[in-house]
Amino acid sequence: MKVTFKRGVHLSYANKNATKSLPVRDFVSDEVRIIMNMHIGAPSVPCVKKGDHVLLGQVIAEPVGFLGIPVHASVSGEVTDVGTIPYLGETPVQCVTIKNDFKDEWAPLTPLGDVETVDPALIVPAIKNAGICGMGGASFPTHVKLSPKPEQKCELVIVNGAECETHLTCDHRLMLEEGERIVDGLRAVMRALSVERGVICIEDNKPDAIENMRRLCATRSGVSVQVLKTKYPQGGEKQLIEAVTGRQVPVGKLPIDVGAVVCNVGTCAAISDAIRLGRPLISRITTVTGCVKEPANLRVRIGTVAEDMIGACGGFSEEAGKVAFGGGMTGLCIPNTDIPTAKSTNGIVVYNEKDAKSIDEGPCIRCGKCVAACPIGLNPYLIKRAADADRLDEAARLSVNDCILCGCCSYECPSRRWLTASFKIVKQKLAAQAKAKGGKA
Amino acid sequence: MTVFYACAVLGALGLIFGLALNYAGKKFAVETDERVSRVRECLGGANCGACGYAGCDAFAEAVVKGEAKVNGCAPAGEKGAKAIAEIMGVETAASERLVARVLCQGANGVAKERYVYDGYKSCAVAAGIAGGPKECRFACIGLGDCMAHCSFGAIKMQDGLCVIDEDVCRGCGTCVANCPRGVIKLLPASQKVMVKCRNSDVAREARRVCMHACIGCGLCRKNCPSDAITVENGFARIDPEKCINCGKCASVCPCQAIENLSASDADR
Known part of the structure; x- marks a missing residue:
């Protein structure tokens, strides 16, 4: 039976056709720039300096705080710079530049052996040491997700293979080509949390992936494949839980509070490597598509610069208007192609000038399409009215803080109003307000 | 006849209610201070x-x-x-009139552009995307969040920079609170000389991104007769209490980062 969540939007996935049948291709550039805040939480602190020789997988930055994870060298070679670069967010970020010597000499690794026999207590520390964070986009440190408080009981591990975003096919290819790693990773997570049931969730527009994963799951205990209806944002954590378990994550709570843990397929594959081979997270599959000559699914080292990857795909096929990291709905534009990819960069999409042009905002016509689309069940048109008038308290009353910024409302709006963009700002302002209040108290 | 009865009954009712309301209005009147x-x-x-x-x-x-x-x-x-x-019936100390001033000269063409921004027309949104459309991360973004919030219509946008009409500005500070970059400051109207840059990056970087950036060279401080200038965090600041508006700093600044309003008034 196919399951899904309430509301949401139906997107056109024709743009996946360019890359969905292309095998993953390896690409290694001669320089990587590894940024220090690839995960949510305090940025890691570099522990190498200019001129140092680093080995593949060597720790180059130490974790800071509860949410911290270490960062590893994704190539072997010489550190040519430790500095700051502008990145996708507001403030510049620290970055370690390494010149690749193409020798790929591994730093000493400590494999833990087969996921079915390893001591479960060793799994979570190994995940932390491997620098693994959510590879679906939110980049939440995985070891934190897998360390529930004693009162929180996990019953189900969900592996997110929905890939509901447009353009992207990296998870699809991973499920087809390296499904075993995903199942291994899932088993490791299940054993770490001592959970009996694991579900790999795949949308029904990927029948080949469903078939492959079903075949691999048949021989393993407790794991199964759940087919989902194709709908956006099916791969959203809360939507996925709603679809699979029928439970909704309450306001301000985490998935673990309804007994579920959600991991991306890429994260599971990385966990498998961390346990079986002792390898840290140093590479990932990234889809490069849109207006490039040869769209591809590239396996790149973390920190590969966008320019090199676009070059590896033959360069722009026409004048580029925008280049974005991520899919069509939640992707973030990059200021120039000199920006390196991170652990959560699942795609680079190049838009031509026509597609990149934004449309001027019109007035709200009260059609209610945004309400019908919102997967959370908010009233986007009312929140937007409050946001435009800068009435933060009213926006908060309308639960703007529960908005997952999926972009469904903006997508459906016939007046092309900037709904999601303004909610993001309102959320930021409310967070700043709460912080200021907390500071005073 | 029916019409007469109807009028009489309604009229009587009206009179009774009117008198009752009048009495209630006097009896239960809320004392308000006419002040x-x-x-x-x-x-x-x-x-x-x-x-x-x-x-x-x-x-x-x-x-x-x-x-x-x-x-x-x-x-x-x-x-x-x-x-x-x-x-x-109290005395008030004469308070100095404050006006909002833009401490940035990074207009289009002066400050380097990082990318063409074509999204939601809001400085706060643009500021969050890869550090803003201008290379300088301290510069006025120029999409008019301040203008949208000004209740007095004192702000207009010109060449990617907000321009405040000092005669119209009432110094309420709403623009200051709504600028994501903090380039607007409330300053005394009599203060005519100011450093119009807040870039705290190193001199080389500041100069790279904007022709009018303060590079923190300290020439103004050395030339100030009243010791009103401090250079901290890579850019100069003028203390309005000590400044005598002589304008010497503005004339020696190698980057034209300091503006002397009285001089530009004279030019006009």
């Missing part, structure tokens, strides 16, 4: 909230109760403060 409405008339009337109260009415009540200062309404200005002080 509240008089104070209210002296205020700016924009409900800008700069005083910290929920609008002009709330502020007028607070003044009469003695909770708020008589010169607490920035838009009312000195004149308003005096009028309110008269109503309240």
Whole structure:
């Protein structure tokens, strides 16, 4: 039976056709720039300096705080710079530049052996040491997700293979080509949390992936494949839980509070490597598509610069208007192609000038399409009215803080109003307000 | 005849209710201080909230109760403060008129552009995308968040920079609160010389991104006769209390980062 969540939007996935049948291709550039805040939480602190020789997988930055994870060298070679670069967010970020010597000499690794026999207590520390964070986009440190408080009981591990975003096919290819790693990773997570049931969730527009994963799951205990209806944002954590378990994550709570843990397929594959081979997270599959000559699914080292990857795909096929990291709905534009990819960069999409042009905002016509689309069940048109008038308290009353910024409302709006963009700002302002209040108290 | 009865009954009812309401109105009248409405008339009337109260009415009540200062309404200005002080029968210290000033000269073509921004017309949104459309991460973004929030129409956008009309500005500070970059500051209207840059990066980087960036060279400090300038965090600051508006700093600044308004007034 196919399951899904309430509301949401139906997107056109024709743009996946360019890359969905292309095998993953390896690409290694001669320089990587590894940024220090690839995960949510305090940025890691570099522990190498200019001129140092680093080995593949060597720790180059130490974790800071509860949410911290270490960062590893994704190539072997010489550190040519430790500095700051502008990145996708507001403030510049620290970055370690390494010149690749193409020798790929591994730093000493400590494999833990087969996921079915390893001591479960060793799994979570190994995940932390491997620098693994959510590879679906939110980049939440995985070891934190897998360390529930004693009162929180996990019953189900969900592996997110929905890939509901447009353009992207990296998870699809991973499920087809390296499904075993995903199942291994899932088993490791299940054993770490001592959970009996694991579900790999795949949308029904990927029948080949469903078939492959079903075949691999048949021989393993407790794991199964759940087919989902194709709908956006099916791969959203809360939507996925709603679809699979029928439970909704309450306001301000985490998935673990309804007994579920959600991991991306890429994260599971990385966990498998961390346990079986002792390898840290140093590479990932990234889809490069849109207006490039040869769209591809590239396996790149973390920190590969966008320019090199676009070059590896033959360069722009026409004048580029925008280049974005991520899919069509939640992707973030990059200021120039000199920006390196991170652990959560699942795609680079190049838009031509026509597609990149934004449309001027019109007035709200009260059609209610945004309400019908919102997967959370908010009233986007009312929140937007409050946001435009800068009435933060009213926006908060309308639960703007529960908005997952999926972009469904903006997508459906016939007046092309900037709904999601303004909610993001309102959320930021409310967070700043709460912080200021907390500071005073 | 029926018409007559109807009129008589309704008329009698009207009379009875009228008298009852009149009596109730006198008996249960709420005592209001007539000073509240008089104070209210002296205020700016924009409900800008700069005083910290929920609008002009709330502020007028607070003044009469003695909770708020008589010169607490920035838009009312000195004149308003005096009028309110008269109503309240207190003395008010003459407070300096404050105006909002833009401490950035990074107009289009002066500050380097990082990318063409074509999204939601809001500085706050643009600031969050890869450090903003201008290379300088301290520069005015120029999409008009301040203009949208100004209750007095004192701000307009020109060449990717906000321009504040000092004659119209009432110094309420709403723009200051709504600028994601913090390039707008409230300064005394009499302060004519100011450093129009807040870039705290190293000199080389600051100069790379903007032709009018303060590079923190300290030439202004050395030439200041009244010791009013400090260079901290890579950019110069003028202390309005010490500054004598001589304009020497503006003339020696190698980057034209310091503006002397009295000099530009003379040019006009």
